Amino acid sequence: MRTLQLRAALTALLVSLAGLGDGSAIAAEPLATEPLPAEQFTIQSLPSRSPHWVYVVDEAFYNEIDARVRLFDGDSYRHLGQIDAGFNPGVIQSPDGSTTAVATTYWARGGHGERTDVVEFTDNSTLSIAGEIVLPPKRVQILPTYFNLAYSSDSRFMYVAYVTPAASFGVLDPAARKVLAEIDTAGCVLVIPSGPNRVSSLCDNGRLLTVTLDEHGQEASRALSDALFDPDTDPLFIQGVPDATGYTFLSFLGQVHEVDFTGPQPSIRPPWSLVSSAERGHWRPGGEQVAAINRALGRLYVSMHRGGEGSHKEGGSEIWVFDLKTHRRLARWPMAKSSVGAVVALQVSQDEAPLLFTAGDHRAVAVFDALTGKLRHVDSNLGQSPWFFLNP
Amino acid sequence: MHPLDRIVEKSSRRLAQRTSRRGFVALLGQVLTGSMLLPLLPIDRASRAAAAGSEPPDAASPAKSPPHKTDAGGAPNAASADPQNCEYWKYCAIDGFLCSCCGGSSHSCPPGTAMSPITWIGTCHNPSDGRDYMVSYNDCCGKTSCGNCECNRNERERPLYRLSRNNDVNWCMANSDSNYHCSVSVIMGLAEQ
Numbered sequence: 001m002r003t004l005q006l007r008a009a010l011t012a013l014l015v016s017l018a019g020l021g022d023g024s025a026i027a028a029e030p031l032a033t034e035p036l037p038a039e040q041f042t043i044q045s046l047p048s049r050s051p052h053w054v055y056v057v058d059e060a061f062y063n064e065i066d067a068r069v070r071l072f073d074g075d076s077y078r079h080l081g082q083i084d085a086g087f088n089p090g091v092i093q094s095p096d097g098s099t100t101a102v103a104t105t106y107w108a109r110g111g112h113g114e115r116t117d118v119v120e121f122t123d124n125s126t127l128s129i130a131g132e133i134v135l136p137p138k139r140v141q142i143l144p145t146y147f148n149l150a151y152s153s154d155s156r157f158m159y160v161a162y163v164t165p166a167a168s169f170g171v172l173d174p175a176a177r178k179v180l181a182e183i184d185t186a187g188c189v190l191v192i193p194s195g196p197n198r199v200s201s202l203c204d205n206g207r208l209l210t211v212t213l214d215e216h217g218q219e220a221s222r223a224l225s226d227a228l229f230d231p232d233t234d235p236l237f238i239q240g241v242p243d244a245t246g247y248t249f250l251s252f253l254g255q256v257h258e259v260d261f262t263g264p265q266p267s268i269r270p271p272w273s274l275v276s277s278a279e280r281g282h283w284r285p286g287g288e289q290v291a292a293i294n295r296a297l298g299r300l301y302v303s304m305h306r307g308g309e310g311s312h313k314e315g316g317s318e319i320w321v322f323d324l325k326t327h328r329r330l331a332r333w334p335m336a337k338s339s340v341g342a343v344v345a346l347q348v349s350q351d352e353a354p355l356l357f358t359a360g361d362h363r364a365v366a367v368f369d370a371l372t373g374k375l376r377h378v379d380s381n382l383g384q385s386p387w388f389f390l391n392p
Numbered sequence: 393m394h395p396l397d398r399i400v401e402k403s404s405r406r407l408a409q410r411t412s413r414r415g416f417v418a419l420l421g422q423v424l425t426g427s428m429l430l431p432l433l434p435i436d437r438a439s440r441a442a443a444a445g446s447e448p449p450d451a452a453s454p455a456k457s458p459p460h461k462t463d464a465g466g467a468p469n470a471a472s473a474d475p476q477n478c479e480y481w482k483y484c485a486i487d488g489f490l491c492s493c494c495g496g497s498s499h500s501c502p503p504g505t506a507m508s509p510i511t512w513i514g515t516c517h518n519p520s521d522g523r524d525y526m527v528s529y530n531d532c533c534g535k536t537s538c539g540n541c542e543c544n545r546n547e548r549e550r551p552l553y554r555l556s557r558n559n560d561v562n563w564c565m566a567n568s569d570s571n572y573h574c575s576v577s578v579i580m581g582l583a584e585q
Contacts, residue, residue, distance in 0.1 A: 062539040111536035112569050141562035165555055189552050202553040238551045310547040
């Protein structure tokens with residue numbers, strides 16, 4: 001009762017004050033019964049890791065020194081945080097998922113000045129930088145793939161691809177935070193990791209060069225594989241996709257080249273085709289991250305478009321889904337041009353109720369049910385050039 | 393496959409059959425060194441300076457002839473004759489920002505930037521005169537990305553393992569200030585026999 005009397009008195013006072021001002025009477029809003037409590041200024045902690053999280057690598061193409069990695073939750077559609085990524089970064093997760101490693105370049109004065117190449121380690125539980133390794137200024141500056149920067153299977157070594165334009169790679173010790181070695185690759189490029197001590201690179205003649213390291217990270221031996229592909233008639237995308245026993249590579253014309261990396265040397269399986277003979281040359285894979293695999297379900301998702309020579313970076317108007325065992329096409333999902341856009345990058349989560357993430361040519365990131373193709377969400381605020389996704 | 397590519401492919405195969413891998417690497421080194429030095433040769437600079445100085449940017453280009461309608465490889469159209477348009481004939485394998493929209497021209501870097509000494513090479517068809525030209529794609533370096541006139545064309549472009557035909561890698565990589573700003577396409581000569 002006392003409160004009500006007080007409120008009435010205050011209201012009367014406000015009305016009379018307002019009346020003094022301009023001569024008109026206004027109705028005042030009643031005040032809340034209790035004021036809001038004082039807030040505590042804190043740092044948000046991350047929730048527990050979910051298989052439906054995805055790390056979205058934004059190349060920031062229009063201001064390329066400012067790339068970043070955004071952590072996005074495909075269930076709540078929330079942006080959870082950000083990792084800075086400098087210029088043309090290589091980004092990879094450690095085998096235990098605890099660390100995001102970013103190989104990047106900074107200049108002393110922002111866009112110019114002395115160049116520093118560095119691998120930065122971010123603790124995935126806090127998104128804080130936990131350490132770094134300064135590199136020689138040789139790091140390959142190109143769009144992200146799984147093979148710009150890589151971990152050995154036991155995390156003992158890391159490998160960084162160098163192109164100066166001479167091709168080589170650096171061997172790092174992530175625990176001791178130091179560079180161990182540089183190994184010349186005779187023109188072959190990128191670092192495809194396998195086992196605790198092997199690195200393969202793609203060569204201009206369509207073969208794989210595999211270097212085996214000793215316990216100090218120095219070269220112990222090297223070998224060239226049989227021809228994996230013919231670079232003259234049907235080049236291979238460098239964006240290989242991790243599968244159950246190694247990596248799957250796609251060719252410009254839609255051949256699927258699976259390479260088993262479980263043995264001491266890569267073992268090349270017979271290739272198969274995404275397209276029928278009628279579709280060959282007309283329907284092609286394309287984009288920046290052209291395919292994704294859910295390893296448990298054995299499903300391959302490919303961004304496909306209609307196009308000819310020179311269209312290999314074109315986004316897909318459809319996602320095609322394949323069974324990796326039977327090679328049968330399970331589905332064709334047309335992408336809505338206005339909302340999703342032509343798909344230039346895609347990723348699928350690794351759980352049994354998987355989500356498919358796509359990045360469209362107009363920067364929209366879409367979330368689909370990866371079993372049915374049903375569109376769940378479109379987010380247009382995940383960066384200007386979200387061209388690479390990593391699973392947590 | 394483009395006729396020039398076929399010729400280059402044949403000669404490359406012959407070379408590969410005749411030479412050892414180490415010999416090839418040595419030759420490649422010479423070629424790369426040569427291409428690094430090429431823009432530094434006085435005669436080369438002089439001829440380009442004359443071309444750039446005597447005319448406004450791109451005015452001497454055959455592409456300045458009246459626009460015609462075409463599709464790829466056919467007769468010219470307005471876009472294929474406009475150096476500020478990604479469809480300009482010389483840009484058939486540029487992936488980046490056009491220097492002609494950033495203070496430079498189709499063959500010159502904007503003020504205050506530096507030319508990349510190493511480059512990738514392509515062949516583009518000029519629909520205005522029906523000829524194929526060998527063009528050198530160079531990046532202009534030392535400032536952050538220009539951001540104007542994004543262009544992504546990839547005719548006969550190839551992945552990183554075929555470095556001399558790749559437009560994804562930062563060709564400013566060997567510059568002292570290796571930041572990427574924009575890209576140009578410089579006519580080297582006729583690609584025809």
